[in-house]
Structure formats: structure tokens, C-alpha cells
Amino acid sequence: MQQDERTYILENHPNDIWLTYYRSHLLNVSSERYAYAADREVWETASPKSLEWLDQLTMPKSRRPVSxxxxxxxxxxxxxxxxxxxxxxxxxxxxxxxxxxxxxxxxxxxxxxxxxxxxxxxxxxxxxxxxxxxxxxxxxxxxxxxxxxxxxxxxxxxxxxxxxxxxxxxxxxxxxxxxxxxxxxxxxxxxxxxxxxxxxxxxxxxxxxxxxxxxxxxxxxxxxxxxxxxxxxxxxIDAISDEELVEHLVGVAVQQTGGEHIDEIRQYAEQLLRTTTSRDPGGLADVMLAYVRDEL
Structure with missing residues (x-):
């Protein structure tokens, strides 16, 4: 938004974004870069509770760093x-x-x-x-x-x-x-x-x-x-497919066996999905780990 030339006193920092033409009357104490006069018609009608967040709304915001x-x-x-x-x-x-x-x-x-x-x-x-x-x-x-x-x-x-x-x-x-x-x-x-x-x-x-x-x-x-x-x-956004879920469960179990018993683990994972309606990866992984611990 373009700044209102009637209200600004100091030059904007290049990373600032203003959400409104109105400028806060508060000094930005963290940087001491701003000292804007409030628009009295607005501030005199605002309640103390509203004044707090309106001040925040009319202070400069930073551009969000995104990479x-x-x-x-x-x-x-x-x-x-x-x-x-x-x-x-x-x-x-x-x-x-x-x-x-x-x-x-x-x-x-x-x-x-x-x-x-x-x-x-x-x-x-x-x-x-x-x-x-x-x-x-x-x-x-x-x-x-x-x-x-x-x-x-x-x-x-x-x-x-x-x-x-x-x-x-x-x-x-x-x-x-x-x-x-x-x-x-x-x-x-x-x-x-x-x-x-x-x-x-x-x-x-x-x-x-x-x-x-x-x-x-x-x-x-x-x-x-x-x-x-x-x-x-x-x-x-749909749930993970059964094929992907089997691969996930096999991977979780194989990490515990050091690469051994892959065929048995895969058969158990496939059987598990055939016999349960749950598709919660975390819960099914716990079942797989119990199988590895108790059966292999």
C-alpha cells in the first residue's frame, strides 16, 4: 500500500510493509526508527483495548523471509x-x-x-x-x-x-x-x-x-x-494408498531387523492391511514393531 504523504515523518525502511494509511503514534522502541503522529479522529474514538491492537495494525510490518x-x-x-x-x-x-x-x-x-x-x-x-x-x-x-x-x-x-x-x-x-x-x-x-x-x-x-x-x-x-x-x-487430499503404506511399514520394520526377514515382514504388512480397517500409519507401525519384537 502506498504511504499517505500527510502522515509520515521518517523515511520507510526498505523491508517495511504498511497495512494502512494511518500511522501509529507510538515510537517503535525496538528500532527507534519511527515516530508517527496518530490520526486523532481515529484514536480519540477508540477504546483502550482496541487502541492496543490498532497500534499494532498501523505499525510497519516486515516482509516474511521465504526461501x-x-x-x-x-x-x-x-x-x-x-x-x-x-x-x-x-x-x-x-x-x-x-x-x-x-x-x-x-x-x-x-x-x-x-x-x-x-x-x-x-x-x-x-x-x-x-x-x-x-x-x-x-x-x-x-x-x-x-x-x-x-x-x-x-x-x-x-x-x-x-x-x-x-x-x-x-x-x-x-x-x-x-x-x-x-x-x-x-x-x-x-x-x-x-x-x-x-x-x-x-x-x-x-x-x-x-x-x-x-x-x-x-x-x-x-x-x-x-x-x-x-x-x-x-x-x-486423500489418504496414503495401501501400496505406499505397505512400503512404509516394511521400512519401519526392516530398520529394526537390520535388513533381515524382508519377505516375512512384507507378507505380514500386507496381511495386516487386509485384516484391519485402520490406515493410521503411526498405529500400524506400532503393530509392525510389536511383530518384529515378538515374532522374529
Missing amino acids: LEQVDTAFATVLEMKKWDRETIAAIQRVVRSHVEEIAKNAEYEGPAFPNLMFTGELAWEFADALASALTPGDVHRKDDLTKDWGQPLVDDLLRAMAASEYAQIIVLTEPLNRTAAIYLDGLFIDVPDKTVSVSRWSVQVDISHVTWFGVLDVPLEDVPETLLPAFHLFR
Whole structure:
């Protein structure tokens, strides 16, 4: 967002991103680089509790440092869970890497740190939560109810999350979207001009164009507004295949036997999957380790 020439006193640091034209009246004590006068029309009407997070919202945010190494590490962490189809996860990783590569070409880039992703399938929520947490540990905003007080059109808790983060580029993870919530989210991408929204009760326009959205669908695609899906990369997250799970279980067991008894271990792993409905890699691995300990 372009700075308001009426309000700035000191020159911006090159890594700063401003979310609003309004400038905090507080000195940034950590760097002592900023001393902005508040817009009194806003601050005099704000409650003390609101003033605290509005100050954070109107202080400069840092660009989130993102690298291909960070992306690869995050996906490696997610894949260690051994719960999802590896080919799909590899395709998602390529999309995220491509986005980050484009960012690296533009030193002045201020958009989202990661691409918008939409997930369907039985493990969609679990995967989205795991990936967001791996990419931005401790800095994921989980949006529980998109339809609550949506008249802003964004509720203040989202803006509070943006205020609390050190970085302008946060990840927002939606709850599994029903049809109504999908319509509200569609309104954000289609009806909000210039990706700016108002803080409720005050005429403070906040730039949300830096936000990455991870959406999870709980409805068929035909119930989702046609204008919403093009804003996202869409992926279906299904459980790991039985073939991949057998290889995982064999690998876990063979580590304990030093490479011996591979044929017996594979036969037991295949039999295990035929005789149980569980596909939890961790629980099945425990069964395999018990088999190695007690039978081999």
C-alpha cells in the first residue's frame, strides 16, 4: 500500500510493509526508527483495548523471509506424517516452489508469501493445518466462522491476527467451508475493491492483499461459487494408498531387523492391511514393531 504523504515523518525502511494509511503514534522502541503522529479522529474514538491492537495494525510490518529451502523443509515435515498421497503432495510443493521462485525475482514484492490453496478430500483439513503450521510456525490464523459478523466484510479477529504478527504476510486457514461460508469467502475475492477492508466503527482501511488463504471445502465443487475457485489452486487430499503404506511399514520394520526377514515382514504388512480397517500409519507401525519384537 502506498504511504499517505500527510502522515509520515521518517523515511520507510526498505523491508517495511504498511497495512494502512494511518500511522501509529507510538515510537517503535525496538528500532527507534519511527515516530508517527496518530490520526486523532481515529484514536480519540477508540477504546483502550482496541487502541492496543490498532497500534499494532498501523505499525510497519516486515516482509516474511521465504526461501525454497524453507518450502522443501516444510513439505518434508508434512510428508513424515505418512498419511497422504505423495504424488499429490509433490504437485502442491511444485506450485508453492514456483510462487516462491517468482517472489525471489522481485525485491519489492509485497504480495502473499505463498499461493492461495483450496483442499478437498477426507484429509483436507488435517493436511492444510499441517502445511500451514510447517510453513509459518506459530503464525497461522485459523478462521473458525467465516459467517460471523461478516458485514465488515472481514471480522475484527482477522485484523487482530494481522496486527499481532511480526509479518504482513500471514496464512489464514478457513474452517471446512459449507455453501454459505464459501459464498462469503467469494465476496472477499470478488467484491472487495483493491483488497482493502475497514476496521469496524472506524474509517481505517486495511490492506489484506498480503494474506495467503488456505481453504478447505466441506461441500461438492458444484456448490461453490464459480468465481471463487479461480482464486485458488485446487487439490484433493486423500489418504496414503495401501501400496505406499505397505512400503512404509516394511521400512519401519526392516530398520529394526537390520535388513533381515524382508519377505516375512512384507507378507505380514500386507496381511495386516487386509485384516484391519485402520490406515493410521503411526498405529500400524506400532503393530509392525510389536511383530518384529515378538515374532522374529
